[in-house]
Amino acid sequence: MNSKEIKPLKNLKKISFKLPTSKSLTQRALICSALAQGISKIINPLISEDTLLLKEALKAVGVNIKEKKNIWEVEGKYPPLLLGKKIYLGNNGTGARFLTALASLGKGSYVEIYGKPRLHERPMGLLIESLKKLSANIECLEKEGFLPIRIKESILVSRDIFLPGNISSQFISALLLIGPYLPKGLKLIIEGEVLSKAYIDLTLDVMKSFGVEVKFFENIFEVSKSNYVATVYEVEADASTASYFLAIPLILSKGEIIIKNYNPCSKQGDVKFLDYIKKMGAEIEILKPLGIKVKFEGVPKGIEVDLGDTPDLFPTMCILGAVAEGKTILKGAPHLRYKETDRIKAMVTELKKLGVKAEELPDGAIIEGTREFKKGIIINTYDDHRIAMSFAILGLKTGGIKIKSPECVAKSFPEFWDYIEKLYE
Structure with missing residues (x-):
C-alpha cells in the first residue's frame, strides 16, 4: 500500500513562496479559448491531472493547442469536430460537464465521454436534460443521467432553461459557456437560492475576459448570441490551494506565511478563507502590489461558517476545527456529497480515527477541537x-499521520509534497 508519513513540524519560521495557479480559471479559459476565433494565449496555466485531461479532450475535438514555457497557445475550433473518438476525463467532474456542453455544439459523427468509476457516479442528469431541451443528441450508455455518454451531431436551438439553484454550479457554468453559440443566445432561470454562486461568478468573469458579457438579474442569466474573442489570459494563483498553507500558522498555533502571488481581490470565491481565519483569530496583511501575509499565535477559535459559496474549503475548515477551541460548525454545502468522494462523510470518518469528535450534518459537519490526537x-x-x-497539513501538528495514496494530489497540485518538504528546511 502506497502511503506517505507526515513528520511533525516543530518550528515554523517565517515562510514566503509562490503557489500554483487556479484549476478553475485554467479550465474555464480553455473552454472559452477553444471556441474563440483566432489564437488565445493562456499564461501560467495550471499543469495538473485535471487540466491536462481537459486539454487533451479539447484536442480530440479539433482544437489546436501548442505548449510553450508557461504558455498554452490555443487555436479555437468552432464548431468542434465529432470524430468518433472516446474521450477520457479521469475524475475531472468540471471538465466532463464543460466538455459535454461544448461537444453538443459539434459537427461530424459522435464522441463518447467517460472516466474513472467515481466520475460515472457523479450526477449529470440535469445538465444532459437541459442540453436535450436545446435539441442536443445525447445518449447515456450505461445509466440514465450519468457517464459514459455518446454525443452525436445536432442543430441546437435557443430555449429558456429552468434549473433549481441547489444543483452543482458546474451545470450552470457549462450551459453559460456555450450560450453565445446558440442561435438566439440563452436564458437560464434559476429557481431558489443558487449554491456555489462564486463559481458561477468566476465563469462570468472569464467569459468577460474573452469578450462576452452575461446579464444577471433576479436569478435570471441572459447570454446574447455572440462569439468569444481570442485573447491573452493570465491565470491567478489558486485560492483553494492557498488555503492549506494559509492554515498552517493556525494549525501549529504559531507562525507566519506569505504567499507572494495571492490576489485577495480575486473573483475566486475561496478568497473568503481570509475572512474565516480572521474570525478564528489570524492577523492578515494585504501586501502590495500582490500577496498576502497570515500571522497567528495561540489557539484558533471555533466558528460557524456557511460554505454554500466555498465548498472546496470544507476539508481545510475541518482540520482547523479539529485544533480550534470549542465547536466549529460548517454548513450550507450539501453538494459536497457529490464531489470526488462524499467529502462530508469522508472528513468526519477520518477525523474520528484521529480521536476528534465530529458529526455529519446533511450539508456539512460539527467538529469539536482537541489537543489529543491518536498516533500512527x-x-x-x-x-x-x-x-x-488537508490531512497532510493537520499532520504537521500531530505527526505520525500516514496519507494513503498520496499521488492523488496530482489532480490539482502535483508539486504539493515538494512544497511540504520545503517547510522543514
Missing part, C-alpha cells in the same frame, strides 16, 4: 486530492 493513523484519502492535502 493511516488516513484514507478516497482518491480525493483535497482530503489528502
Whole structure:
C-alpha cells in the first residue's frame, strides 16, 4: 500500500513562496479559448491531472493547442469536430460537464465521454436534460443521467432553461459557456437560492475576459448570441490551494506565511478563507502590489461558517476545527456529497480515527477541537486530492499521520509534497 508519513513540524519560521495557479480559471479559459476565433494565449496555466485531461479532450475535438514555457497557445475550433473518438476525463467532474456542453455544439459523427468509476457516479442528469431541451443528441450508455455518454451531431436551438439553484454550479457554468453559440443566445432561470454562486461568478468573469458579457438579474442569466474573442489570459494563483498553507500558522498555533502571488481581490470565491481565519483569530496583511501575509499565535477559535459559496474549503475548515477551541460548525454545502468522494462523510470518518469528535450534518459537519490526537493513523484519502492535502497539513501538528495514496494530489497540485518538504528546511 502506497502511503506517505507526515513528520511533525516543530518550528515554523517565517515562510514566503509562490503557489500554483487556479484549476478553475485554467479550465474555464480553455473552454472559452477553444471556441474563440483566432489564437488565445493562456499564461501560467495550471499543469495538473485535471487540466491536462481537459486539454487533451479539447484536442480530440479539433482544437489546436501548442505548449510553450508557461504558455498554452490555443487555436479555437468552432464548431468542434465529432470524430468518433472516446474521450477520457479521469475524475475531472468540471471538465466532463464543460466538455459535454461544448461537444453538443459539434459537427461530424459522435464522441463518447467517460472516466474513472467515481466520475460515472457523479450526477449529470440535469445538465444532459437541459442540453436535450436545446435539441442536443445525447445518449447515456450505461445509466440514465450519468457517464459514459455518446454525443452525436445536432442543430441546437435557443430555449429558456429552468434549473433549481441547489444543483452543482458546474451545470450552470457549462450551459453559460456555450450560450453565445446558440442561435438566439440563452436564458437560464434559476429557481431558489443558487449554491456555489462564486463559481458561477468566476465563469462570468472569464467569459468577460474573452469578450462576452452575461446579464444577471433576479436569478435570471441572459447570454446574447455572440462569439468569444481570442485573447491573452493570465491565470491567478489558486485560492483553494492557498488555503492549506494559509492554515498552517493556525494549525501549529504559531507562525507566519506569505504567499507572494495571492490576489485577495480575486473573483475566486475561496478568497473568503481570509475572512474565516480572521474570525478564528489570524492577523492578515494585504501586501502590495500582490500577496498576502497570515500571522497567528495561540489557539484558533471555533466558528460557524456557511460554505454554500466555498465548498472546496470544507476539508481545510475541518482540520482547523479539529485544533480550534470549542465547536466549529460548517454548513450550507450539501453538494459536497457529490464531489470526488462524499467529502462530508469522508472528513468526519477520518477525523474520528484521529480521536476528534465530529458529526455529519446533511450539508456539512460539527467538529469539536482537541489537543489529543491518536498516533500512527493511516488516513484514507478516497482518491480525493483535497482530503489528502488537508490531512497532510493537520499532520504537521500531530505527526505520525500516514496519507494513503498520496499521488492523488496530482489532480490539482502535483508539486504539493515538494512544497511540504520545503517547510522543514
